[in-house]
Amino acid sequence: MSTVVNVKNLLDPELRPVLGAFELPAVDAAGVAAMRSASFASPDLSDAVVRTEHQVPGDPPVAVRVHRAKEAVGLLPAIVTIHGGGYVIGSYDMDSPLLDRWCPGLRVVGVSVEYRLAPETPYPGPLDDCYAALRWTYDNAAELGIDKDRLGVYGLSAGGGLAAALALLARDRGEVPLAFVLLDCPMLDDRQQTPSIGSEGLYVWGQASNEFGWRSYLGDLYGSDEIPPYAAAAREAELAGLPPTCVIVGAIDGFRDEDIDYAQRLNQAGVPCELHVIAGLPHAYLLVPAAAAVQLAMHNMDDWLARQLARLTSS
């Protein structure tokens, strides 16, 4: 076993004023209650994007928000987005600023999903909600002005875990063909055994929060050997047949090793996978969007998406 690294001093200097100034409390039951009462709505969203609310029928129905550039006409590619928050907090409001950038910039439609949260709703409820939203998007593509052959998913952190699981589910059920998967610092592995998650001084999301998140999401399954791969995508042995994927993660994110391993195994399974590991970035680096290293991460994501869309348009 390698020595335990303390990442405290490895943080990119540009992120230090924001993330180094205070220590975020570990997420636990009390923290969840406090954080849920906070609003995730961004105060200044773009006038160039039209956002419409929809209810995906089901028991219970799932709220989704469809984002589309006001000027955009015709059938466009679409991205279903799944927000982060350790499976226990967050809202689809968190995706609106991102889709303000992607919808006009990449000429795509965004569909953000208000999935139910753990621990009230453990696996498979949140994943079922995401699948219902994906299926609804596919089934209503013509009405939403979406080209169903150019449909992908994006997820951040726990949303990245859900997005990876959603890709497995979509592959295995064979109902919705996914064209691409973008995973931003995804939370994939409930086993928590990697050197990176064992690091000391992790920013934003440390061991205690991670354990709480997985415990909440897996419920009675937690700690057992009965974890289905749809609950923790890192446990899937057979990755062949998944769509082209991009994984982005900071080098001092606790998820670094599970994310690198997943990307590695995708390529070994013959799935085209691009991997970006950016030194000095911790989990949830988008909290400091102005930092050059964060700009690089965003550029890499946008650029990869643009290349996927170009590939799909020309094929």
Place this chain on the structure above:
Amino acid sequence: MTVGIVTGAGRGMGAACAARLADMVDVLVLVDRDEVLLATQADMLASAGHRAQLEPFVLDVKDEGGVTRLAARVAELGPLRAVAHAAGLSPTMADWREILTVNLVGTARLVQACHVLAVPETAVVCFASVAALLALDQGHLPADVVLDDPLADGFLEKIREAVGPEIEDTGMAYTWSKRGVHRLVRREAVRFGQVGARICSVTPGMIDTPMGRQEAEARDTSAMLVDMSPIHREGLPDEVAAGATFLLSDEASFISGIDLPVDGGLVAAIQGGGGVLP
């Protein structure tokens, strides 16, 4: 399998457009707010034996949810080939608010609903009016800035503030609403062009329709305008439908963002022929 939409299909110019588009597309959705008129018109068209399967769709274009349902239905049916948007209110039919809401806000909503449906073969024609060319023949800042955003919150109050209280006259409201349609079509042509789709307007002159007769009874100017037309008569609904159908046809495949007056030369006579504004 191509789909067409005609609004105001129950009578007048909308009905005339429906008769022509029924030979251009495979499914024609006939839209009118009057269920009885619509059913009668659909029966007449069906018995005449056209190419298109007919689908009556009762809708008031000021009903936002209804426009959304219409778009959803069209998305189910197939690619949108042609839209003739003839539904509208003339000055004696409603108050100023409803006239602007139906003629301009409703048009903007319908056109917006077509954004997601647009394919390269899509063509849209909106009905404007000669009133907008005759009475408002210059630039009108800052009212035009307001007029160009009919889906903004509080649009009616904003346009009243920009134009002044005279917009409460239903004739003025009508004229401004149709000016808004002319301007909307030019803006939308840029958007529709993204996928190679087209949008134009037609400007009917003095036309012999039920709506036209109702207006003629209310205003002396109608007879005068017929008199001033170089072709000294009222036009027929089908003559306007012919212009609209041309703009929707493949013959007009490189025409977008224009207005086509079908007015017997009325605008030319008044603006260029030494006539006087009414």
